[in-house]
Amino acid sequence: SALTEAASLTQVRNQVRGDSIDGADLLDSYTSVMLDLSSAIDLAQQAANPQPSAVPAAELNILFQADLAATERDAALAEIADDPAKAQTEYKAAEQDLGVADWSSGWLQQFVPSGDFAQFDAIHNTAQQVTIDQFEDAADNAFLTGNTTQMSQLAAFSRSVSDAALTLGQSRSAMETSITEGVVGRAQHSASVAAWTAVVLVVVAILLLIGLVLLSVMIRHSVARPVLRLTRAATRIATVAEQDLQKVADDDSAGLEGNAPELEHVGISTRDEIGDLAESFNRLQETAVRVLERQVLIRRNTAEMFGNVGRRIYNLTGR
Numbered sequence: 001s002a003l004t005e006a007a008s009l010t011q012v013r014n015q016v017r018g019d020s021i022d023g024a025d026l027l028d029s030y031t032s033v034m035l036d037l038s039s040a041i042d043l044a045q046q047a048a049n050p051q052p053s054a055v056p057a058a059e060l061n062i063l064f065q066a067d068l069a070a071t072e073r074d075a076a077l078a079e080i081a082d083d084p085a086k087a088q089t090e091y092k093a094a095e096q097d098l099g100v101a102d103w104s105s106g107w108l109q110q111f112v113p114s115g116d117f118a119q120f121d122a123i124h125n126t127a128q129q130v131t132i133d134q135f136e137d138a139a140d141n142a143f144l145t146g147n148t149t150q151m152s153q154l155a156a157f158s159r160s161v162s163d164a165a166l167t168l169g170q171s172r173s174a175m176e177t178s179i180t181e182g183v184v185g186r187a188q189h190s191a192s193v194a195a196w197t198a199v200v201l202v203v204v205a206i207l208l209l210i211g212l213v214l215l216s217v218m219i220r221h222s223v224a225r226p227v228l229r230l231t232r233a234a235t236r237i238a239t240v241a242e243q244d245l246q247k248v249a250d251d252d253s254a255g256l257e258g259n260a261p262e263l264e265h266v267g268i269s270t271r272d273e274i275g276d277l278a279e280s281f282n283r284l285q286e287t288a289v290r291v292l293e294r295q296v297l298i299r300r301n302t303a304e305m306f307g308n309v310g311r312r313i314y315n316l317t318g319r
Contacts, residue, residue: 002040018256019190027075034068056187059112063120063179066104067172074132074165079162080139091143094136114180123171128164135161182198228282237288 012029016022047058076094080087109117123129135157142150 002033002036005036010031027072027079030075031072038064039067056183059108059183060114062104062111063116063176063277064109066120067176069097069100069104071099071169073173074168077132077135077139078158078162078165081135081154081158084142084151087139087143087151087154091139094139099135102180112179116182119175122309123168123175126168126171128167128171131160132168144232157253226275226278230278233281233285237285 012021012026016026043057043061043064047054047061049057073094074091076097079090080094086106105120108120112120135154138150138157140156142154143148
């Protein structure tokens with residue numbers, strides 16, 4: 001809708017070329033289009049959004065407000081210079097626009113980078129701006145005193161004020177384009193940095209997840225393997241003990257030969273609770289082996305004793 005309204009300015013331009021439009025109507029036409037375009041872009045709402053995009057939106061919103069108010073002020077003063085009789089209405093509009101422009105300029109100085117504000121402020125130091133300000137001072141005196149003579153003398157500034165307003169408008173247009181391109185460039189750079197940061201964070205999160213999975217597997221293996229080894233060793237001890245008990249239950253000639261079984265030493269390199277358990281288990285194995293060795297030795301001694309007794313009885317019987 002706003003772009004359609006902007007396209008309709010072609011008719012307004014034709015009226016300007018044909019000198020068939022009043023200056024106030026011309027100003028109202030362009031002001032209406034600029035306000036509608038500003039409303040369509042809706043930078044104010046974007047600037048109020050607590051997102052990173054609010055920073056460039058706020059800068060552009062303040063910049064456009066200040067520039068629009070300054071342009072409308074220059075146009076109103078040019079209208080007064082063209083027709084001093086309109087000073088009663090246009091002077092108030094010019095003063096209101098000046099207040100908005102000054103307020104926006106103050107915010108702009110505090111908010112935007114110094115380089116951007118330097119471009120904006122450079123326009124206020126031009127000879128054209130001095131011409132506009134001097135004319136405004138003359139209009140102030142004429143309007144506040146109500147001196148009709150001074151009012152009529154304002155028409156002498158018509159050409160110089162109009163030329164100054166036109167030149168300032170062109171300068172502001174170039175300034176807006178330059179600052180806007182810079183703001184958009186910084187916003188795009190920030191968006192690119194944010195995107196790459198998000199990618200890096202996702203990659204780091206995935207790597208951390210993989211690392212956690214590998215760490216959990218390593219921890220599980222570091223716990224499970226020693227426990228399995230201890231379990232196998234315990235099974236071997238139980239098997240050996242069961243076989244030894246079976247030998248005891250057999251006749252005296254069984255199991256007299258051979259040595260005590262050799263049990264595998266469980267080697268655990270860790271110094272944690274599992275390592276302590278393995279050390280205790282190895283001591284248990286050593287104790288069990290010594291018990292088995294003692295059993296074998298006792299059984300051998302007993303067998304030898306009965307053998308000696310038998311031989312003595314045999315000898316005595318022979319005698």
